[in-house]
Amino acid sequence: MNQLQKQDPGLPCTPRLIRSDEREEQERYARCVAELVRAKEAETNRPVFCYLQTFGCQQNESDSEKLAGMAEAMGYRLTEEPEQADLIVVNTCAVREHAEKRALSITGQYKHLKDRKPSLVIAVCGCMVSQEKNLEKFRRSCPYVGIAFGTTFLYRFPEILYRHLCDGKRIFLSDAGSPGNLAEGIPVRRSSPHSAYVSIMYGCNNFCTYCIVPFVRGRERSRTPEAILAEIRSLAGQGYREITLLGQNVNSYGRDLPEPTDFPALLEQICSVPGDFLLHFMTSHPKDASERLFDVMASQRKIAHHLHLPVQSGSDRILAAMNRHYTSGSYLETVGKLRKRIPDIVLSTDLIVGFPTETEEDFECTLSLMREVRFDSVFSFLFSPRQGTPAAEMDGQVSESVKRERMKRLLDLQEEISLSRNQDLVGSVFPVLVEGISKTDSTTYTGRTEGGKLVHFRAGEGEDPTGRILPVRITKACPHNLIGEPVSE
Ligand code: SAM
Numbered sequence: 348m349n350q351l352q353k354q355d356p357g358l359p360c361t362p363r364l365i366r367s368d369e370r371e372e373q374e375r376y377a378r379c380v381a382e383l384v385r386a387k388e389a390e391t392n393r394p395v396f397c398y399l400q401t402f403g404c405q406q407n408e409s410d411s412e413k414l415a416g417m418a419e420a421m422g423y424r425l426t427e428e429p430e431q432a433d434l435i436v437v438n439t440c441a442v443r444e445h446a447e448k449r450a451l452s453i454t455g456q457y458k459h460l461k462d463r464k465p466s467l468v469i470a471v472c473g474c475m476v477s478q479e480k481n482l483e484k485f486r487r488s489c490p491y492v493g494i495a496f497g498t499t500f501l502y503r504f505p506e507i508l509y510r511h512l513c514d515g516k517r518i519f520l521s522d523a524g525s526p527g528n529l530a531e532g533i534p535v536r537r538s539s540p541h542s543a544y545v546s547i548m549y550g551c552n553n554f555c556t557y558c559i560v561p562f563v564r565g566r567e568r569s570r571t572p573e574a575i576l577a578e579i580r581s582l583a584g585q586g587y588r589e590i591t592l593l594g595q596n597v598n599s600y601g602r603d604l605p606e607p608t609d610f611p612a613l614l615e616q617i618c619s620v621p622g623d624f625l626l627h628f629m630t631s632h633p634k635d636a637s638e639r640l641f642d643v644m645a646s647q648r649k650i651a652h653h654l655h656l657p658v659q660s661g662s663d664r665i666l667a668a669m670n671r672h673y674t675s676g677s678y679l680e681t682v683g684k685l686r687k688r689i690p691d692i693v694l695s696t697d698l699i700v701g702f703p704t705e706t707e708e709d710f711e712c713t714l715s716l717m718r719e720v721r722f723d724s725v726f727s728f729l730f731s732p733r734q735g736t737p738a739a740e741m742d743g744q745v746s747e748s749v750k751r752e753r754m755k756r757l758l759d760l761q762e763e764i765s766l767s768r769n770q771d772l773v774g775s776v777f778p779v780l781v782e783g784i785s786k787t788d789s790t791t792y793t794g795r796t797e798g799g800k801l802v803h804f805r806a807g808e809g810e811d812p813t814g815r816i817l818p819v820r821i822t823k824a825c826p827h828n829l830i831g832e833p834v835s836e
Pocket residue numbers: 404442443557558559560594595596630631632657659697698699728729730731732733
């Protein structure tokens with residue numbers, strides 16, 4: 348039986364593949380929890396519920412689908428109501444201070460639920476508690492949190508929960524210094540019946556100077572093509588229409604495998620899986636986005652004409668200080684090669700505003716790159732110093748007021764560009780995967796084009812088109828979405 352020990356920060360930097368006997372051990376723990384859950388159901392004469400709250404990126408959403416799968420295997424029913432829950436799991440993100448503050452504050456709000464229902468178990472996991480300092484923060488300031496574990500321990504959720512349920516002792520496990528695990532075969536409860544995430548690799552080796560991810564997610568580790576293809580076959584067989592491959596830098600996929608392969612080769616293999624599905628992937632690091640990748644994207648019908656290619660800044664000096672290994676010139680060249688092969692590519696990016704020492708001139712370089720590339724959409728972030736990363740210690744930190752003023756100018760410019768790019772689409776017909784009824788208007792459906800653009804349209808009387816791909820003519824453009832009408836098929 349494994350001992351729940353704190354990981355040794357001096358661990359070798361080789362990620363650990365979880366063996367099948369370790370997985371079976373977790374399945375045994377899951378059955379033991381299920382027995383406790385059944386006993387509680389019999390005692391209380393009601394179902395036992397788990398509520399999951401997720402912060403952060405798609406990688407965390409995908410992890411939460413595994414937490415949900417494990418919770419179901421342990422007999423819990425999933426609920427959208429924290430008040431109803433017997434188990435609350437908060438899956439945290441550490442990428443910016445704001446995300447950490449929200450996780451702490453939301454967890455704090457669950458204290459009163461624990462006061463009312465002392466048997467409630469509150470668990471905190473994910474990137475934030477992968478760091479010792481945050482684990483300590485939760486341990487000291489949230490005595491109502493019974494369990495906390497970093498990303499390395501995700502596959503051991505049944506064991507951790509079982510031990511806590513047996514003796515009520517608090518269990519706090521950080522994975523400081525761990526290179527990370529690679530676990531296959533964890534049950535998954537997908538949140539959509541049409542779109543699915545598939546992680547093809549975990550962790551990151553790039554150490555951009557602002558970023559905490561390599562510290563909380565460990566080193567890059569790729570799943571084998573066989574494991575990925577088996578998952579894709581199963582999803583295609585179940586009728587999933589959209590599959591998004593996930594990794595912090597999918598372009599370095601396979602480099603760590605005993606039989607090295609690469610991302611374009613993996614894409615080709617996935618595209619040969621029978622089924623009517625569209626492939627997206629994220630994130631691509633510009634330094635590794637190759638012409639071979641673009642050739643495969645152009646030649647494979649199943650790959651969406653969409654690329655998320657985070658540039659972060661338009662200033663070469665700042666890009667060097669960020670350790671990004673490309674220049675604005677080489678980025679523009681990459682975009683040129685991509686657009687030559689796929690003229691209708693939908694291009695999105697990430698930008699950081701106010702990196703240390705960023706001057707007005709550096710910021711102008713970012714605006715000028717935006718004007719030149721004309722991204723379809725931009726995810727922009729105020730630089731947030733992350734303790735332990737080089738950028739947090741750099742001289743020349745930019746004041747919050749300057750960051751905010753620059754952010755406003757950046758958003759104003761992107762609003763103009765996004766609107767003008769969307770206006771170019773008015774009159775065209777696009778296949779749209781219908782996601783469901785709009786959250787704000789019950790007479791309108793929402794869906795996405797192949798490039799990921801949000802489209803609202805009124806469906807005709809009759810059958811609900813959710814989950815289908817409908818041809819929709821764009822009638823109006825807004826900066827963040829399109830309005831359309833279905834055309835007969
Ligand atoms: N691996 C991806 C890449 O290299 O582009 C991105 C991963 S990160 C989870 C998503 C985005 O968060 C980054 O592209 C960056 O723009 C932003 N980000 C990361 N660290 C940040 C920080 N300290 N402050 C502000 N934004 C940050």
